[in-house]
Amino acid sequence: MPSRSIANRLESARLAVTNALAESELRSALAPFGYDEARLQQGKGLYESALAVWESQQQKQSRRRAAVAAFDRADAAASRAYLRGVKLCRTLYRDDDVTYRTLGLEGSRSRSFASKVAQMRLFYSAALGSPAILSTLAGYGLTESQLQADFALVTALESARSQREVESGEVLGATRSRQEALSVLERWMGNFTTIAHLALEETPQRLEMLGLAGD
Numbered sequence: 001m002p003s004r005s006i007a008n009r010l011e012s013a014r015l016a017v018t019n020a021l022a023e024s025e026l027r028s029a030l031a032p033f034g035y036d037e038a039r040l041q042q043g044k045g046l047y048e049s050a051l052a053v054w055e056s057q058q059q060k061q062s063r064r065r066a067a068v069a070a071f072d073r074a075d076a077a078a079s080r081a082y083l084r085g086v087k088l089c090r091t092l093y094r095d096d097d098v099t100y101r102t103l104g105l106e107g108s109r110s111r112s113f114a115s116k117v118a119q120m121r122l123f124y125s126a127a128l129g130s131p132a133i134l135s136t137l138a139g140y141g142l143t144e145s146q147l148q149a150d151f152a153l154v155t156a157l158e159s160a161r162s163q164r165e166v167e168s169g170e171v172l173g174a175t176r177s178r179q180e181a182l183s184v185l186e187r188w189m190g191n192f193t194t195i196a197h198l199a200l201e202e203t204p205q206r207l208e209m210l211g212l213a214g215d
Contacts, residue, residue, distance in 0.1 A: 057174035074160035
């Protein structure tokens with residue numbers, strides 16, 4: 001259900017229950033049909049609960065969008081640094097099959113997250129663990145400290161993915177809660193709307209006060 005539609009439904013419920021409680025003539029007309037102040041307060045409570053759940057879900061959606069953007073930035077940074085190193089090493093070690101394989105340079109770069117990170121970790125671990133490789137790469141501007149910094153980008157990428165999944169799970173749970181709260185409120189409002197039309201059929205201006213004239 002689009003957010004704007006939800007906002008409109010919530011506003012309709014707010015207008016109806018707030019005005020029904022605030023206007024004595026409406027309370028007097030509705031009470032004989034079972035909608036006394038206690039039942040109207042029940043509707044108000046359902047509205048407030050649905051509003052709170054919806055606002056919480058919106059906040060979690062915002063956090064998820066931020067987490068997705070952070071993951072995308074981390075992925076771009078780690079991939080850029082890694083592919084720069086791979087390109088250099090493929091040039092330097094194209095005739096050294098052992099080192100080429102040690103660095104995991106053979107074949108294409110994986111597209112799945114787990115395999116891609118595994119390739120990155122193999123490359124950096126192998127390079128940082130070999131004095132000979134470090135010495136060679138340093139001669140071409142890829143120093144040990146730079147390799148360590150690039151390797152740290154991989155850890156940051158993994159953390160960003162973890163956070164993205166946490167936020168996605170939060171949104172999923174919040175969306176279910178929102179749907180449940182709105183369903184309960186809309187059932188209450190459906191019954192209230194039907195009864196309000198019966199109670200106020202002779203006074204359409206009162207239906208207007210509830211925002212129900214067109215329903």
